[in-house]
Amino acid sequence: MKGSKLGEFEEVILLTVGILQGEAYGLGVQRHINENSSRDVNLSAVHASLNRLDEKGYVRSMLGAPSQSRGGKRKRLYELTPFGVKALADMKKLRDELWSQLSPEVLKLHTE
Template sequence: MKGTHLGEFQEIVLLTIMVLNENAYGVSIKREIKSRADRAISRGALHTALSRMEDKGLIKSWQGEANKERGGMPKRYYEVTNKGIAALKDAKDIRDQLWNEVPKLRLQHNYA
């Protein structure tokens, strides 16, 4: 399991990539996160997270076509690998498990 632990930010980025499906590249990921989580992240921070996850093999990327709108610069598209999906699932399982085991008592106590 070592090396596949996901940070909270990484988890969000991974999920966002999956949500965006075919259209996951820098700007779209950033905007999606902004609109869904109301979280303003810098492109630099995003790049760090993306390149780290790529190093770990959680995502893969390819260079897209050159685009005039972007001053002739290509886009880089991202896709979650199977390993990435497995890591996401692990993370989710752990959370679900923990949620299930949170004693009901505490909730009752809080409401009492």
Template sequence: MIEHSLGEFEELVLLMVAAHHDEAYGVLILENLEEKLGKKINISAIHVALKRMENKGFVKSRFGGITNERGGRRKKFYAITALGKRVLDNQYALRTSIYQQIPKISFS
């Protein structure tokens, strides 16, 4: 079985793509991650992660229509693929299994 790698930042971006199913785009992902993380993120980092994940087959993209609001440019929307969802599920299972190994420690 092929092992698919997913970095921490890619995982966060992929989670946002999945959360906004088929309506996710760069700026929306950026704004949501900045809100959740409480820190500034460079839009280029979002676009690089999306491109890398599209090359891996974790997301697919489509262009929206041309709008005057965007100066005639089209918005690029992303959706998670079945492979991307399986990779997220595997990451979740792995993190959960490791977390459950933490002994019950009282810090009070």
């Protein structure tokens, strides 16, 4: 297992895989991110990232059924592993902890 730290982009992908609950595959993940944020990620980057997350053990994958809309090709469906869930939870915990320490004035300064 290569380095187990989660990058920002990987975190987004990982979260999206969780959200899509068993319906997560390359194009679907990309679509979801593009629809829900202002960023325009490209498909090959999503694939690369999913591949890496699989190698690191945050997600596991299996091939789905072939469908006509994909020219008879199967999807690779991803789901979170317990290790992936834990990584997300850790990340959230760290963020919440840090956020709670942030003085409201600082935020105000930035929204003004």
